Amino acid sequence: MNKKYLIHFLIAALYVAKLGVDLFGEVAFTDDTMYLKGFSFHKRYSSVFNVDEYEMSRTAKYVLQGKGYLTDVSFDKPDFRPGKITVSALRPKYQIYAHLLGIKVYTWFNPGYSLATPGDLPADYYEGFAFLTLVMKNAFLILSLFYFYRLVRILFNKTLAGVLTAFYLVYPSLFFYVGIFNIHDCTVAYCVVIVVSMLVRNYYHRREYTVTQAVSVGLLLVIGLLKSQAILIALLTLPVLLLLYFPRIPMHLWRFALVAGAVLGIGLAPVLYRNYQDYGRFFLTSQSGVTFFIGHNPLARGSWYPGIWQAEGGMVTKQLEAYRSELSKGEMAESDVYKRLAMTWIKENPGKEAILTVRKTAILFLPYNFLNLKVNVFTLLAHLGFFGFCCLFVLRYRRFHKAWWLIVAPIAATILMNVIFYVEYRWRLFADPFILICAASFYLEMAKEWVGKRRNAAATETAKVA
Numbered sequence: 001m002n003k004k005y006l007i008h009f010l011i012a013a014l015y016v017a018k019l020g021v022d023l024f025g026e027v028a029f030t031d032d033t034m035y036l037k038g039f040s041f042h043k044r045y046s047s048v049f050n051v052d053e054y055e056m057s058r059t060a061k062y063v064l065q066g067k068g069y070l071t072d073v074s075f076d077k078p079d080f081r082p083g084k085i086t087v088s089a090l091r092p093k094y095q096i097y098a099h100l101l102g103i104k105v106y107t108w109f110n111p112g113y114s115l116a117t118p119g120d121l122p123a124d125y126y127e128g129f130a131f132l133t134l135v136m137k138n139a140f141l142i143l144s145l146f147y148f149y150r151l152v153r154i155l156f157n158k159t160l161a162g163v164l165t166a167f168y169l170v171y172p173s174l175f176f177y178v179g180i181f182n183i184h185d186c187t188v189a190y191c192v193v194i195v196v197s198m199l200v201r202n203y204y205h206r207r208e209y210t211v212t213q214a215v216s217v218g219l220l221l222v223i224g225l226l227k228s229q230a231i232l233i234a235l236l237t238l239p240v241l242l243l244l245y246f247p248r249i250p251m252h253l254w255r256f257a258l259v260a261g262a263v264l265g266i267g268l269a270p271v272l273y274r275n276y277q278d279y280g281r282f283f284l285t286s287q288s289g290v291t292f293f294i295g296h297n298p299l300a301r302g303s304w305y306p307g308i309w310q311a312e313g314g315m316v317t318k319q320l321e322a323y324r325s326e327l328s329k330g331e332m333a334e335s336d337v338y339k340r341l342a343m344t345w346i347k348e349n350p351g352k353e354a355i356l357t358v359r360k361t362a363i364l365f366l367p368y369n370f371l372n373l374k375v376n377v378f379t380l381l382a383h384l385g386f387f388g389f390c391c392l393f394v395l396r397y398r399r400f401h402k403a404w405w406l407i408v409a410p411i412a413a414t415i416l417m418n419v420i421f422y423v424e425y426r427w428r429l430f431a432d433p434f435i436l437i438c439a440a441s442f443y444l445e446m447a448k449e450w451v452g453k454r455r456n457a458a459a460t461e462t463a464k465v466a
Contacts, residue, residue, distance in 0.1 A: 007162035014336035045130035060099035080327035144190035218263025236413035289335025295421035295422035385439025
């Protein structure tokens with residue numbers, strides 16, 4: 001069989017295998033890992049559903065009832081709310097928009113259901129929503145496979161590009177650990193791959209960035225609003241493109257940036273306006289305060305720490321009691337308090353903050369994956385290859401095309417985001433495809449050098465014999 005078709009067959013077979021896991025794979029959990037326990041034709045798709053969706057669907061119900069964006073939970077942090085149901089802007093609005101649409105469709109097909117029914121929606125709603133999330137996730141996966149191949153084809157030959165695309169498909173975090181979940185994280189991660197591929201291809205071939213591409217990138221960034229972290233990574237990558245052209249930035253690039261920014265602005269407008277109505281200021285989410293605080297406080301350990309509120313005899317919670325009057329004024333006032341406390345701790349403990357920064361970076365690159373705190377050999381090899389690539393990139397910078405900066409940018413942005421907040425392996429998901437590309441480049445370079453040395457040694461031996 002032709003090598004080209006063999007690789008295409010391999011990619012197709014791996015995708016079918018992944019789709020089979022998505023559709024029929026039953027997952028079991030232990031204290032430090034999750035694993036595939038079998039297959040079932042009666043799989044409940046909501047069994048691998050983010051539990052946050054239940055809370056967000058109730059917020060969507062409140063909106064449809066005309067009560068606004070309300071929440072009935074404290075998000076696992078100390079509860080200083082004046083009531084059990086309060087105005088909230090913690091969850092990304094676009095995830096709630098998805099439930100608004102889902103509930104409208106559900107009530108259209110089920111006219112007997114009343115929105116006034118208290119609590120969660122019926123189980124079949126969540127089952128259908130989880131299945132549609134799975135469909136959307138796979139649609140973007142297929143699209144990202146195409147763009148990932150186009151990206152690596154610029155850097156490597158066809159055979160290696162095909163092999164890398166197959167590796168991308170089975171990369172642990174994308175294939176199983178997070179990929180098996182019916183959540184928005186994967187969909188958004190695939191959008192980041194598509195955006196970077198578009199940026200790299202045009203820069204590498206010195207093509208003009210078109211208005212169509214600008215609109216496409218803008219729409220992908222809007223989809224990225226499903227996950228706030230992804231929009232940060234994409235937005236931090238775009239300035240790198242401008243710097244690569246600096247100081248002679250062509251008109252077509254300014255046009256591209258303005259159109260993409262305008263599309264993103266249109267997508268942001270309803271979120272910003274609603275939050276302004278509720279809180280009197282423009283912002284995306286009120287989550288940044290508590291997330292920042294969890295990453296910078298006396299008990300911070302670099303990673304997600306759900307038990308921080310009870311640790312050390314509830315030390316952090318007792319500290320917050322002094323700010324009860326402010327914390328009870330609403331989510332934005334609460335977020336401001338958390339940010340202020342975190343900044344105070346950073347200023348008073350610069351040495352500990354430096355150690356924490358190093359610790360976070362180290363944790364981020366541990367060869368673990370989300371919900372699997374065991375060493376994964378595939379992840380380990382990718383990370384070792386990435387570290388090797390970083391060394392080569394510094395030592396042999398002039399041998400690398402400048403387009404590599406656009407591939408390194410989302411990795412750097414992901415590291416920065418984890419250092420600013422705290423490490424969670426799901427957040428590394430946005431960098432993993434690019435870590436794989438960098439690792440492949442390093443191993444390919446080492447293989448070339450090894451082959452070159454072998455040939456030189458053989459030539460030397462031949463000369464001696466002669």
